[in-house]
Structures are given as C-alpha cells and as structure tokens.
C-alpha cells in the first residue's frame with residue numbers, strides 16, 4: 673500500500689482535487705479514476721501513441737507520465753477537444769477522410785495531429801509522417817490520416 677499524494681489537475685476545464693498513489697500513471701488516472709476512456713491504452717510503455725493527451729498544450733504519452741507529476745497542470749483529452757456539439761476540425765477531417773478503421777489508435781492520432789499543426793510540423797507529407805511516427809495504426813490508415821491533417825493544415829482545403 674502506497675501513501676497517497678494530493679493532486680490538483682484541470683482536466684478538460686474541470687478542476688479535480690484528488691488523492692493518488694504515486695505509482696498511478698496519468699493514463700490510468702484518466703481512464704480509471706475519472707472515467708475518461710476515450711484515451712486508449714495500447715502498449716502502456718510509450719511505443720504506440722494511443723494514450724496521447726495534451727498537458728499544458730503539449731502532446732504527451734500519458735502512459736509514461738506519473739499522475740502526481742502533473743500537479744497544477746491543464747490536461748486535455750479527446751473528450752475535451754470538441755466545442756459542445758461542434759466537433760474539432762481535426763475530428764471532422766478524420767471522419768471525412770476515413771482516417772480510421774477499428775478506431776483504437778484514433779484518439780491518440782487526433783490529439784497528436786492537433787499538436788503537430790500547433791508545433792509547425794505539418795508542412796509536407798514527409799514531415800507529417802515523421803512527426804506522427806510515434807502514433808502507430810495497426811489498421812494502416814496512414815494515408816487517410818495524412819490527408820486529414822493536410823486538410824486542416826490548409827484551412828479546410830483538400831490537399
């Protein structure tokens with residue numbers, strides 16, 4: 673039994689004051705304590721990107737981040753990306769371009785894709801593929817994912 677540590681986080685605009693065991697990852701906190709199961713657990717060891725969320729606006733593999741190291745931080749998950757009923761443009765683009773098959777990798781792909789554009793790393797197909805390479809898709813939806821990202825990057829124009 674581990675001593676629990678107090679943790680204050682803002683998740684999708686909701687403030688949480690929690691007591692958390694130091695061994696709990698941010699991924700498990702989101703899924704198991706907060707019920708935000710949109711963030712997926714693929715490998716649980718930093719290899720697949722399915723667990724990607726934004727921490728203070730920066731993309732992070734939540735399986736590699738201990739929850740207690742996020743004290744005072746602002747977390748955004750796939751559930752927090754839409755604006756009420758309106759999907760985020762990246763979500764719309766993934767639907768339009770069939771950027772998924774089974775969908776298991778999709779939350780992570782979308783969170784990574786949104787961050788990628790903000791980072792300024794979506795300037796060519798090659799660059800997109802390179803900077804999305806931490807997000808694995810076993811279904812091989814990569815060409816459609818690239819198309820979706822390029823459309824959002826180009827302000828809604830198909831590439």
Ligand code: FES
Pocket residue numbers: 712713714715716717718719720721722723724733734735736
């Ligand atoms: Fe985190 Fe695979 S579950 S990288």
Ligand code: FES
Pocket residue numbers: 771772773774775776777778808809810811812813
């Ligand atoms: Fe199935 Fe990517 S859509 S793993």
